[in-house]
Amino acid sequence: MKPYRVLVVEDHPFQHEYLLNVFSEVGGFKVDTVWDGDGALACLARNDYDLLLSDLLMPGMDGVQLIQKISALKKRPALALMSASSRRMLISAGLAAKNLGISVVGLISKPVESNAVVRLKERMAIFRLNRDIDPGIAIKIDPLSIGLAMGNGQIQAWFQPKKSLRNGNILSAEALVRWVHPDAGLLLPKDFLSLLINQGLEERLLWLMLEQTLQAQKHWRKQGWDIPVSINLPTHLLDNHDLADRLRDYVVADGAEPRSIVFELMESSTTEELSNYYAGACRLRMMGFGLAQDDFGKGFSSYFNLVSTPFSELKIDRSLVHGCVENENLASALRSLVELSRKLGLTVVAEGVETQAELAFLRRIECDQAQGFLICGAVSCTDFETLLLEDSSKPSWGYPPVGASF
Numbered sequence: 001m002k003p004y005r006v007l008v009v010e011d012h013p014f015q016h017e018y019l020l021n022v023f024s025e026v027g028g029f030k031v032d033t034v035w036d037g038d039g040a041l042a043c044l045a046r047n048d049y050d051l052l053l054s055d056l057l058m059p060g061m062d063g064v065q066l067i068q069k070i071s072a073l074k075k076r077p078a079l080a081l082m083s084a085s086s087r088r089m090l091i092s093a094g095l096a097a098k099n100l101g102i103s104v105v106g107l108i109s110k111p112v113e114s115n116a117v118v119r120l121k122e123r124m125a126i127f128r129l130n131r132d133i134d135p136g137i138a139i140k141i142d143p144l145s146i147g148l149a150m151g152n153g154q155i156q157a158w159f160q161p162k163k164s165l166r167n168g169n170i171l172s173a174e175a176l177v178r179w180v181h182p183d184a185g186l187l188l189p190k191d192f193l194s195l196l197i198n199q200g201l202e203e204r205l206l207w208l209m210l211e212q213t214l215q216a217q218k219h220w221r222k223q224g225w226d227i228p229v230s231i232n233l234p235t236h237l238l239d240n241h242d243l244a245d246r247l248r249d250y251v252v253a254d255g256a257e258p259r260s261i262v263f264e265l266m267e268s269s270t271t272e273e274l275s276n277y278y279a280g281a282c283r284l285r286m287m288g289f290g291l292a293q294d295d296f297g298k299g300f301s302s303y304f305n306l307v308s309t310p311f312s313e314l315k316i317d318r319s320l321v322h323g324c325v326e327n328e329n330l331a332s333a334l335r336s337l338v339e340l341s342r343k344l345g346l347t348v349v350a351e352g353v354e355t356q357a358e359l360a361f362l363r364r365i366e367c368d369q370a371q372g373f374l375i376c377g378a379v380s381c382t383d384f385e386t387l388l389l390e391d392s393s394k395p396s397w398g399y400p401p402v403g404a405s406f
Contacts, residue, residue, distance in 0.1 A: 008033045009040045009054040026117045037061030049077040056083040071100035078127045080106030143195045157212035158378035162369045170391045172228040176378040214254045216381040230262040236269035238280030248287045262290030285310040314341045318352020325357040
């Protein structure tokens with residue numbers, strides 16, 4: 001594999017030599033070093049780097065100012081930050097970078113140890129894969145073509161498995177939208193979803209995802225698998241007072257049971273009146289549907305909503321999962337969430353699991369399920385059946401050892 005080209009920004013001479021040795025010990029990196037932010041910008045102007053590892057506290061231009069400068073570059077490397085300051089300082093700087101569109105792959109407390117560089121290498125593999133397969137870079141989407149694609153089968157429901165953290169078996173799935181574009185290939189939501197929303201097609205997408213999910217479940221059921229599937233439901237659609245009735249009638253008319261569908265309430269929107277939110281959530285549950293709080297920990301999700309809405313499932317956002325091994329604050333938050341969810345009778349699903357260390361930690365705190373790149377990405381209905389076949393052919397090995405993988 002081609003080594004990752006890394007630019008280290010560090011003002012202390014000893015740290016230069018130390019970091020070069022650590023990266024060399026782990027292997028798979030080609031490292032350049034500079035003393036300050038100005039030197040980093042000069043190198044970035046001349047060369048392409050996969051990763052920028054920067055200190056926060058530096059004379060002259062500090063690490064946060066460097067982040068702001070990097071955000072203006074056309075081609076930006078992934079970013080990792082290191083500091084002897086508090087974890088909260090690192091987290092705050094990392095969030096500043098993320099909100100400027102920079103991919104943050106590591107927040108490292110000094111001294112930088114070899115296991116932190118190993119984790120950087122794991123995350124860089126994911127970053128490189130996502131960057132290399134991004135089809136949205138080379139194509140401009142015609143907004144008018146989205147509606148046509150929804151009608152001709154190009155926009156499809158793909159399914160990402162949720163696996164038990166107790167025995168590794170597939171327990172359920174989440175339906176995620178994909179566009180099989182005739183020219184650009186497979187497009188992800190980030191490439192077209194905002195255009196779809198701007199055209200007011202969210203409810204149409206909900207029904208399309210439900211239709212294709214029921215078709216997939218019917219097919220899997222014939223093969224002997226009863227797989228519940230989660231579908232994203234934009235919360236503002238609960239302003240339609242008859243939505244719950246229409247969803248139930250559609251599912252029952254198809255010969256399915258509401259219990260086979262879990263609606264994930266999304267934080268990206270809210271109802272015009274709070275009463276519509278609670279009424280819609282309550283009626284969906286009364287009709288037998290599952291209900292999940294999606295992306296908990298991202299944005300402004302509240303504990304009050306969690307304890308006052310009749311959820312059956314809690315989905316912990318990747319922002320809490322990513323870095324939980326190194327960050328004791330995140331680890332404590334996850335432990336508390338899992339314990340609270342258990343008391344509330346909720347199934348807990350961790351999203352965005354990307355490393356074996358994160359997976360092992362989630363097992364230790366007895367999180368119920370996990371989904372993410374490490375386990376499996378979203379796949380077509382046919383490929384999901386292949387996953388089920390593979391899953392059913394392996395033995396159930398009980399609670400796995402900490403180092404085991406799926």
